[in-house]
Amino acid sequence: MQEFSFFLPTKVYFGEGVIRRVGEEASKLGEKVMVITGRTSARKTGILQKVESSLKKKRIKMILFEEVEPNPSFDTVERGGEISRKEKVEVIVALGGGSPMDAAKGIAVLSTNSSPLDLYIGQGKVKNPPLPLIAIPTTAGTGSEVTKYAVFTNKKKVPHRKEVIGDSHLFPEVALLDPELTLSLPSSITRDTGVDALSHAIEGFTSTRAQPLSDLLALKSINLIFRYLPETINNPHNLEARSSLLYASLLAGIVIAQTGTILVHAMGYRLTTDFGIPHGRANGILLPWVYEFNLPANYTKGALLTRELEDKIKDLSEKEEAERGVFLLKSFLQRVNISEGLEEKNIKKDKIEEFAKEVMQNKRKLAVNPRKATLKDIIEIYKRALLGKE
Numbered sequence: 001m002q003e004f005s006f007f008l009p010t011k012v013y014f015g016e017g018v019i020r021r022v023g024e025e026a027s028k029l030g031e032k033v034m035v036i037t038g039r040t041s042a043r044k045t046g047i048l049q050k051v052e053s054s055l056k057k058k059r060i061k062m063i064l065f066e067e068v069e070p071n072p073s074f075d076t077v078e079r080g081g082e083i084s085r086k087e088k089v090e091v092i093v094a095l096g097g098g099s100p101m102d103a104a105k106g107i108a109v110l111s112t113n114s115s116p117l118d119l120y121i122g123q124g125k126v127k128n129p130p131l132p133l134i135a136i137p138t139t140a141g142t143g144s145e146v147t148k149y150a151v152f153t154n155k156k157k158v159p160h161r162k163e164v165i166g167d168s169h170l171f172p173e174v175a176l177l178d179p180e181l182t183l184s185l186p187s188s189i190t191r192d193t194g195v196d197a198l199s200h201a202i203e204g205f206t207s208t209r210a211q212p213l214s215d216l217l218a219l220k221s222i223n224l225i226f227r228y229l230p231e232t233i234n235n236p237h238n239l240e241a242r243s244s245l246l247y248a249s250l251l252a253g254i255v256i257a258q259t260g261t262i263l264v265h266a267m268g269y270r271l272t273t274d275f276g277i278p279h280g281r282a283n284g285i286l287l288p289w290v291y292e293f294n295l296p297a298n299y300t301k302g303a304l305l306t307r308e309l310e311d312k313i314k315d316l317s318e319k320e321e322a323e324r325g326v327f328l329l330k331s332f333l334q335r336v337n338i339s340e341g342l343e344e345k346n347i348k349k350d351k352i353e354e355f356a357k358e359v360m361q362n363k364r365k366l367a368v369n370p371r372k373a374t375l376k377d378i379i380e381i382y383k384r385a386l387l388g389k390e
């Protein structure tokens with residue numbers, strides 16, 4: 001069997017009502033907490049109040065940073081870091097989707113390391129251990145609660161760029177996954193984040209860094225998302241379906257914590273920074289086309305993925321079975337209407353060329369893509385995904 005290593009230092013609690021553990025978990029780590037969240041939803045849904053009351057019970061001092069915007073900027077993180085240092089915060093609690101969670105990771109870093117954030121962009125550049133982080137996701141998709149990655153938007157660059165910190169210091173200390181928190185998510189966010197998780201699982205499964213244990217989690221995650229995402233969109237209050245999706249997102253997060261993402265994420269970032277397409281939706285638009293492009297690299301695994309989604313069809317060769325997976329993936333993403341609003345963006349050919357050239361610079365993600373992609377290949381994939389050209 002293939003040699004592999006597997007690392008997950010985060011303590012995970014999963015279940016209805018586990019958010020009530022936040023006070024107890026925080027009390028093991030310090031006496032003063034900074035809760036990082038978005039601008040409105042945690043308060044509007046009453047989730048923030050649950051955190052407050054749990055912390056109060058343990059007599060933990062709390063300050064609140066409610067300023068995280070979607071795709072958090074360097075400035076927001078710098079501001080949070082400054083407050084944290086001034087207030088001598090000891091524990092960070094991240095509450096929200098990927099954006100508050102990533103911002104919280106950055107703030108935890110800047111609490112114990114000098115500014116600016118730019119110093120830590122890249123891999124393994126964080127010097128001092130950041131403040132301990134308790135991550136409480138309120139969407140089912142990002143997986144950031146169990147990864148060592150944080151993505152920020154650099155607004156000093158024109159057009160804006162997504163930049164990543166990858167560092168094992170960034171794994172949260174504790175992740176509290178409470179499916180009840182996802183019950184009030186609007187269907188478009190449920191869809192976009194769920195598809196982000198699907199992209200994590202499929203990218204992790206096809207990455208050259210895939211390994212037996214992460215593959216096991218990836219296949220289960222893909223299976224659950226196919227089964228439960230449409231059901232959750234149709235019946236947003238189905239707690240069982242919500243739980244399965246959050247679980248699938250957790251599994252996919254653990255997968256990319258081992259493998260990282262590949263070409264889909266590399267190609268998706270500019271769709272978000274330049275056209276405002278949400279991260280998960282951007283990935284979903286590209287995913288089947290990248291999957292199809294990568295398929296010849298490993299038909300055996302492609303066939304395995306197909307068989308996770310349906311029973312083996314008699315008389316299909318391995319290659320045919322793998323190719324059927326592309327059809328299943330395309331139909332699934334069409335069914336959840338992943339390309340919603342894409343036409344209005346009116347993305348032109350010269351933009352595609354510019355994006356593709358930038359993707360070619362992303363050596364890290366290209367190196368783990370299972371099939372070598374040239375500039376021409378990447379332009380072609382963008383065209384198929386964005387302009388509907390075969």
Ligand SMILES: [Fe+2]
Binds near residue numbers: 196200265279
């Ligand atoms: Fe993602």
